[in-house]
Amino acid sequence: MPDLKKILSISNFNKSQKRLLTYCLLFFIPLVVFYCLLELLALNLPVNYRIVGDYLNSKSQKIEVMALGSSQVRCSFNPELSNKPAINLASSSQHHKEDFSILKGTIDRLPNLKYVLFEVSYMHLELPYHPREYWKNNIYLKYYAVNAFERTTYFTDKLVFVSNPRFYSAKLRDHYLYKSNKVRLNKFGFDTNNYYSSFNKLGYDTSKIKNNAFKIYTGENLEIFKNNSGYLFNMLDYMQSKNLKVIIATLPLYKTYLNKRNPKVVHRRDSILSIVKSKYNNVVILNKETDTIQFKVKDFLNENHLNPDGARKFTSIVSKVVDSIN
Amino acid sequence: MLFNSFSFGLFLPITLLLYWAVGFKRIKAQNTILLVASYFFYGLWDWRFLFLIVASSLVDYFAAIAIKSSESVSKQKRYLYSSIIWNLGVLFLFKYYNFFIDEFALLFSMQQGEYGFSTLNLILPIGLSFYTFQTMSYTIDVYKNRIAPTKNLLNFLCFVSFFPQLVAGPIEKASDLLPQFKNKRSFDSIEVKEGLRQILWGLFKKMVIADNAAYMVNMVYASPENYGSLSLLYVSVLFFFQIYGDFSGYSDIAIGSAKLFGFKLSKNFNIPYLAKSVTEFWQRWHITLTRWFSDYVYFPIIQKNLRSSTRRNLAIFFTMMLIGLWHGANWTFIIFGVFHGFLIILERTPLSTDRKSTIFHSALLPNFIVPIFSFVFITVSCILFRSPNIDAAWLILKRIFSIIPSEKIALLIDKKFVVFLLLMITVEVLTRFKSFPLTKLDQYFNRPTRWLIYYILIIVIFLYAGFKEDFIYFQF
Numbered sequence: 001m002p003d004l005k006k007i008l009s010i011s012n013f014n015k016s017q018k019r020l021l022t023y024c025l026l027f028f029i030p031l032v033v034f035y036c037l038l039e040l041l042a043l044n045l046p047v048n049y050r051i052v053g054d055y056l057n058s059k060s061q062k063i064e065v066m067a068l069g070s071s072q073v074r075c076s077f078n079p080e081l082s083n084k085p086a087i088n089l090a091s092s093s094q095h096h097k098e099d100f101s102i103l104k105g106t107i108d109r110l111p112n113l114k115y116v117l118f119e120v121s122y123m124h125l126e127l128p129y130h131p132r133e134y135w136k137n138n139i140y141l142k143y144y145a146v147n148a149f150e151r152t153t154y155f156t157d158k159l160v161f162v163s164n165p166r167f168y169s170a171k172l173r174d175h176y177l178y179k180s181n182k183v184r185l186n187k188f189g190f191d192t193n194n195y196y197s198s199f200n201k202l203g204y205d206t207s208k209i210k211n212n213a214f215k216i217y218t219g220e221n222l223e224i225f226k227n228n229s230g231y232l233f234n235m236l237d238y239m240q241s242k243n244l245k246v247i248i249a250t251l252p253l254y255k256t257y258l259n260k261r262n263p264k265v266v267h268r269r270d271s272i273l274s275i276v277k278s279k280y281n282n283v284v285i286l287n288k289e290t291d292t293i294q295f296k297v298k299d300f301l302n303e304n305h306l307n308p309d310g311a312r313k314f315t316s317i318v319s320k321v322v323d324s325i326n
Numbered sequence: 327m328l329f330n331s332f333s334f335g336l337f338l339p340i341t342l343l344l345y346w347a348v349g350f351k352r353i354k355a356q357n358t359i360l361l362v363a364s365y366f367f368y369g370l371w372d373w374r375f376l377f378l379i380v381a382s383s384l385v386d387y388f389a390a391i392a393i394k395s396s397e398s399v400s401k402q403k404r405y406l407y408s409s410i411i412w413n414l415g416v417l418f419l420f421k422y423y424n425f426f427i428d429e430f431a432l433l434f435s436m437q438q439g440e441y442g443f444s445t446l447n448l449i450l451p452i453g454l455s456f457y458t459f460q461t462m463s464y465t466i467d468v469y470k471n472r473i474a475p476t477k478n479l480l481n482f483l484c485f486v487s488f489f490p491q492l493v494a495g496p497i498e499k500a501s502d503l504l505p506q507f508k509n510k511r512s513f514d515s516i517e518v519k520e521g522l523r524q525i526l527w528g529l530f531k532k533m534v535i536a537d538n539a540a541y542m543v544n545m546v547y548a549s550p551e552n553y554g555s556l557s558l559l560y561v562s563v564l565f566f567f568q569i570y571g572d573f574s575g576y577s578d579i580a581i582g583s584a585k586l587f588g589f590k591l592s593k594n595f596n597i598p599y600l601a602k603s604v605t606e607f608w609q610r611w612h613i614t615l616t617r618w619f620s621d622y623v624y625f626p627i628i629q630k631n632l633r634s635s636t637r638r639n640l641a642i643f644f645t646m647m648l649i650g651l652w653h654g655a656n657w658t659f660i661i662f663g664v665f666h667g668f669l670i671i672l673e674r675t676p677l678s679t680d681r682k683s684t685i686f687h688s689a690l691l692p693n694f695i696v697p698i699f700s701f702v703f704i705t706v707s708c709i710l711f712r713s714p715n716i717d718a719a720w721l722i723l724k725r726i727f728s729i730i731p732s733e734k735i736a737l738l739i740d741k742k743f744v745v746f747l748l749l750m751i752t753v754e755v756l757t758r759f760k761s762f763p764l765t766k767l768d769q770y771f772n773r774p775t776r777w778l779i780y781y782i783l784i785i786v787i788f789l790y791a792g793f794k795e796d797f798i799y800f801q802f
Contacts, residue, residue, distance in 0.1 A: 012347050012349035014513065017515070020515050020518060020519070027777060027780070133794060135793065156332050165788050166789060166790060169789050213733040214734075214737075215545070215734070215737060217548060217549050218549045219550075
């Protein structure tokens with residue numbers, strides 16, 4: 001049996017190897033220190049995830065309504081205006097896969113949870129899920145204690161800056177350098193000053209908005225549709241088994257966006273919603289996507305997001321629905 | 327394990343420390359460490375496919391020995407064909423079987439299962455096309471007496487599974503790589519520093535250029551019907567730089583990592599966007615693949631009649647079609663290859679009797695236009711490469727040539743990304759006679775300046791990296 005200690009020994013390194021090793025250490029130490037500093041600063045940022053996480057921890061015994069979904073729900077539902085204790089765990093680009101992970105990962109901590117609001121908006125069923133290593137998984141783990149990685153987690157999975165350096169460096173710059181006060185988060189993590197996007201820049205002038213360019217997916221993907229629809233039914237089965245009342249919302253869209261939607265995608269989504277409606281008695285469909293009567297141009301942040309004024313209206317509608325299914 | 331992952335950042339230094347800690351004289355111990363590390367590297371993705379690598383290695387190892395020890399040519403041929411059938415069989419089963427079954431059914435308007443065959447639910451093992459080509463070339467070279475077979479199984483297993491180039495090349499010839507496992511490796515601190523710099527440059531190309539380009543390309547290719555001509559053209563050009571950044575970045579990291587262990591791998595890219603013709607493009611793009619197909623497909627076809635231009639053109643056409651098919655089981659790749667073959671034939675066909683004037687080198691085109699001219703054709707072929715099917719590629723091409731206004735182009739132009747792209751191009755063009763842009767920095771800068779350059783690059787990578795995307799060539 002060879003003597004491993006003798007074989008694998010630092011004494012086997014020659015002078016030039018030892019010198020290079022020393023230089024490597026000297027080179028990387030400042031980088032590690034610099035990173036630690038960035039991580040500390042990032043952890044102290046007043047980002048909505050942190051505030052929502054704190055709220056989740058401190059009020060977990062009281063929360064009755066949970067909102068999940070993408071930035072559309074994030075901008076549309078202000079828990080402060082809800083008539084029942086609520087939390088908004090939606091965030092931009094959050095898909096059903098993350099929604100489900102958050103729900104499963106928090107439900108045991110929320111003994112009074114009765115209602116779940118989530119969205120099945122246009123394209124929701126035909127957009128692929130994020131990869132397993134989606135950057136927000138770090139955020140969910142750090143702030144909500146939810147493992148959305150679906151694997152064993154390591155210490156790097158809790159680092160926030162490295163999860164999305166571009167996002168965090170912009171936030172650090174805005175907060176520490178420019179002292180920006182555009183974002184005003186209430187204690188529920190909702191931005192009450194979220195007015196400054198394309199519609200505001202265009203002065204809510206409908207003739208200018210008409211010609212404004214915006215991103216919209218219109219491609220079709222039946223494979224993804226099948227997969228996502230199946231996943232949606234799994235989610236609903238789970239919520240039914242937990243005796244939760246579910247409000248599936250389609251969020252208000254501005255008319256230029258409505259006109260550019262792919263009708264086939266809309267039709268497929270609507271057909272799934274009608275199946276859901278007939279199959280699950282704990283589900284209410286709140287279809288506000290085409291509601292151009294209640295939601296006017298000044299209620300929108302851009303073509304597919306509401307501003308806090310629009311959110312006031314939408315939250316009030318949700319509250320009424322919650323009361324009606326009580 | 328991805329080269330741009332945290333786990334690789336741990337794996338590489340640990341392996342390196344163990345590798346050099348055993349000392350210079352213990353080649354067997356060093357090779358054992360490399361083999362274990364390589365299998366660990368591959369097994370982290372899916373350990374079941376380690377059996378396939380080991381099986382492929384053993385088949386070729388014993389086939390080569392059998393070829394050499396056989397007296398009769400017919401026996402030698404039999405062993406060679408067994409090796410080729412095994413390698414191509416594995417490749418066909420995992421990569422092409424479902425495609426041919428589907429196409430067969432479509433051709434005869436049959437339902438799957440009607441003719442006794444149905445598609446299989448198989449995962450494509452990553453790097454399969456790379457390592458099967460590498461092992462196949464070994465037995466062919468032994469048969470052709472270009473190299474002697476190795477009797478050292480450990481060395482051969484290392485040659486097949488050497489982790490820096492296992493999953494996406496460069497595809498090495500046994501005559502270049504195998505002897506390096508036999509010989510003593512010396513620790514050259516200059517080479518190690520060169521390796522680290524090349525890894526850094528590769529990470530920049532992959533994480534800043536390729537991953538950022540991927541975001542825009544994926545968005546537009548998801549619904550091309552929403553975008554105008556200029557937007558589609560812009561992202562198609564971006565896609566070229568995405569695959570370039572992705573694959574050449576991977577190759578740089580692979581070559582750099584190999585240098586840390588005292589190995590030399592072949593150069594795989596040589597600034598392909600400067601190519602003055604499609605022929606030259608293939609001498610600059612995925613050089614080791616072009617070399618493989620030239621050595622084992624193109625030259626064997628033409629060697630019987632070197633003067634026949636028809637034979638040569640057919641050989642080009644066939645070789646390029648196979649190169650296309652090598653990339654994946656999809657008509658888009660086949661047409662991509664055929665299109666390139668057609669262009670190569672066209673540019674080799676003289677326009678006049680002086681034989682010097684061809685479509686790319688005619689007096690009609692000024693010199694500076696020529697690279698742009700070939701770049702346009704390459705960009706068009708990239709549309710085929712990226713599109714999920716022929717219909718999607720056709721739709722994009724139709725929209726580009728229909729001159730549809732691009733209202734959303736401003737949404738696609740990320741100024742910082744464009745600056746980094748231009749920076750990469752400028753640096754590469756200015757250092758085009760070097761093996762990679764950061765090479766031999768010691769000759770020009772003192773240590774603090776060099777460290778500053780590295781720190782800036784690391785911070786740029788860290789802050790401006792796009793969302794992590796898999797390496798495109800892993801799927802091949």
